[in-house]
Amino acid sequence: MIYRPVLIVAALIAFAFSAAAQKVPVTEKTLSNGMKLLLVQRDGEPTVSGGWVAHVGSSNERPGITGIAHLFEHMMFKGTPTIGTKDESKDREIIADQERVREEMRREEAKLRAAIRRGEIDDLLKPENKSARYKELEAEFKKLVDAQREILVKNEFDRIYTTGGASGMNAFTSDDMTAYFIDVPANKLELWMWMESERIHRPVFREFYAERDVVFEERRMRTEATPTGRLSESFQAMVWESHPYSWPTVGWPSDIPAISKAQADEFYKLYYAPQNLTLILVGDFKAGTAAAMAEKYFSRIPRGPADAPDVVTLEIKQPAEKRMTGEADANPQVDIAWHTVPFGHPDSSVLRVIGQLLSTRTGRLYKGLVLGRGVATEAYAQPSSQKWAGLFYAGGEAKDGSTPAQVEQAIYEELDRLKTEEVPAQELQKVKNNFAASEYRRLAGGNHALLMQLIQNEGLGDWREINTAGSRIQAVTAADIQRVAKKYFTKEQRNVLTVTRKPDAKDGAPSAAPKKGKK
């Protein structure tokens, strides 16, 4: 295909500011096994961005296996019976042998946990704390890993894609969804069909235990070795009392090293059944051809015997304001989170408008806190309506000489203004203009960017939101804003995290510590 500008289509809509021009033209189909398929045919770029959403995230987990949705995501790159190994049957035998050794290791690990409870050791992962038997088993396991390595074709799944011209292969896991995505040249649509249907159909979780260690390093990198990572994690655990959003997607440090392959197998059967998956393709293809190809490749995967269970736990209404005060290698700051509504709730549109009224350099928080009162160096507001429940965040960094308490108070004052005074028409229109323009901007980013937006909307509950949110936002009135502000921004529904700089001679920065500002 030759690189070609899309002048013809463009001329038709160049001056049409109609709502239709802003819609994302999605064709929706359901395959015979219940798998959903979304297709967006686009000219221009000679690529196809392909992805799929598994409607499962860390909120589908339970204590003991927190982190399994994310670890599972890592395992989906390890291959299939024929991709990733030179000897399928020997590979299967070795994996079974490995599991037998691991079963014994798990018994030893239980003894180590008992030793922790008795106060005999302090840390499961420290090499010095391992029992003699455990070390023997480790050596035995290593022999099996070495044997498997003999027949392993390392990262073959990736190699096939890369050689085929694909790029950007990746995946993510959140509270609500797990998504896999990649860009392939336009002529390689069938390669995508082959590869993705193959790994969904019959993934093989080889190198499971090394990958568990990788995930623990990921946890260290993102959460434990960052200035405020542990405080943020702990704050979420305080905000959510009953709902599974309380645990981190990466998993608790005790759970990651305890997840077994058998648990991953069980997880796969339930949550990776076709009826729980949505395929999404954006790019240069014919929708009819792509749909037929998808049916051919993906319908070979049998529908699962059981549908994934609903998340039944609702967040219990908190009886009082909750507060957490911590110290970190960070400037003094405050974060506030109010319980609101989930994705798709009518009030979520109003909360998005409020978020925009408060944010940006012409928003109320910057004007009120950074410029006006001069108590903050920066301030933010962020609505976050997730699949099962929602929050609205606001916060800021205290300016030298001010305290997080002053920032917090100023935020409440700005929110009170939303409750008591009607937002002026011009200000509301400014915010709506930005939402309207973003409907165009999201289409300017290429196939991959559009795929990611569809993944988000579909994973949170319904891809259609990408086309319906715009008109609902334009319909928000000043009265809606007042009503919603009063309803959600209450003391009883809020959670507050205050951070002050940790006084630490070793790392520190004597001159960096704020002179005032200690609470």
Added chain:
Amino acid sequence: MTYCNMTSALRPIGLAALLLTALATFAADIPDRPEKLTFPPLTYEPPNAADFRVALKSGPVAYLVPDRELPLINLVITVRTGDYVVPAGKEGLGELVGYLLSKGGIKSKSAEELDERLAFLAANLNSQIGDTSGSVSLNLLSKDLDEGLALLREVLTEPRWQDDKLKLRKQQTLQSMAQRNDDSAGIEFRERRVLAYGEKFWLNQLPTKASVEGITRDDLAAFHRDWFHPANFIVAVNGDFDRDAMVKKLEALFAKWPFKGKPARPVPGDYAMAKPGAYLTDKDVPQGRVSILLPGIRRDDPDYFPLIVMNDILGGGGFTSRLVNRVRSDEGLAYSAFSVVQGGVYYPQPLIAGFQSKSRTVAYAASLVLDEMQKMAAAPVTAEELNTAKKSYIETFPRNFATKQQVAGTLAGDEFTGRYQSDPGYFKTFRAKVDAVTAADVQRVAKKYLKPGEVVLQVVGDKREISLGYPSHPVKLEELTGGKLTELPLRDPMTLKPVKQ
């Protein structure tokens, strides 16, 4: 599917059998290996710069890429300026000018009025100054183009440098400076640059509390007048416009400039890399960050193509690379393990390999990276590795021009850095040059550049835990670099003077 097992009635059996056959035919159509698939041909030619290039009479060269699909226009002016022309003692001036140019008001409007008007139009007008370039960009709905260009002209020629905005930005800069030692990644980035280029190199002249406090409104105005004039601009514009009409508008935008600036200065390349050895900065975190540095090249070096292919196989290719396979997949020692060969535009940039691992396995993982470097030099890469690395560049090449913004931006970038002038066929011949690289080329450059005994090994992490090592893999950092371990103290975040421990 369960009805396939029913055997009690003839009819269902027949149906089931039929379905099974149909499925079997379908399944038989699906080959057991993806190599057996055949694909339609895909030919691609990169955009021809000359088709988009216009040398404006008013000074700048512009790349215009019309695209009527959406009612948006994106315009980026790249400016020949940067931190490298900031006078000694005024470190931080580039950032302040870059930010305040568009955020400090203009002749006809205060900063607040300008912000409000742009926000109401849902237009973005931003400016910034980086190491070796600055930029001013405008992104708006095409219906607002004329108003946007008028505001842009004022931003470029008559910035107000409002005192209250300068004061606020300085305060924000100082407060963010206070966080310089908070994140181990930030410490690693800063100290790595010092190791790579030396304390005296212009890139390491960082703002301090004293330098920022000493910057005045006059400094901003002088810096702006020196460098922000049309002869120093390269323009990229894409979106909803007619080419001829846009040329006229750009000529007007840059005509009759009210001041005469200075010609752009060449970017100095007089750096000095640290002596080989291990360098450790102590920081209380559970995971050590490691960077391994070796002397690298400029992007116009004859070794460039063999070296990028070699790097892809070593650690640049993600999951198909040796470092990821060894350090991550085999050993589970890191989430991220990589190597980078950039090819400097103005001076050679070092080759960097890196990873992050729990303190106790930092030294062991580092020894694996050095071992992989050794292996790259010791034996030729396999045909499969070579093919994968080459394909990863060749087949993904069209993605450099995936959107119209990328077409305009990439072409303008080559104009700005001079490659369009020195090698106008660069994009046309790129794939052939990658394809010409042989396994012998890869081994030759591996031998030339990957010298494990001469690395600068940088570690930021918990000194005590890192030195304990791991019982089953007793490796010491200093053993990896011939016994040399230098401790790099943290610096005071406001003065950058080393802090006595």
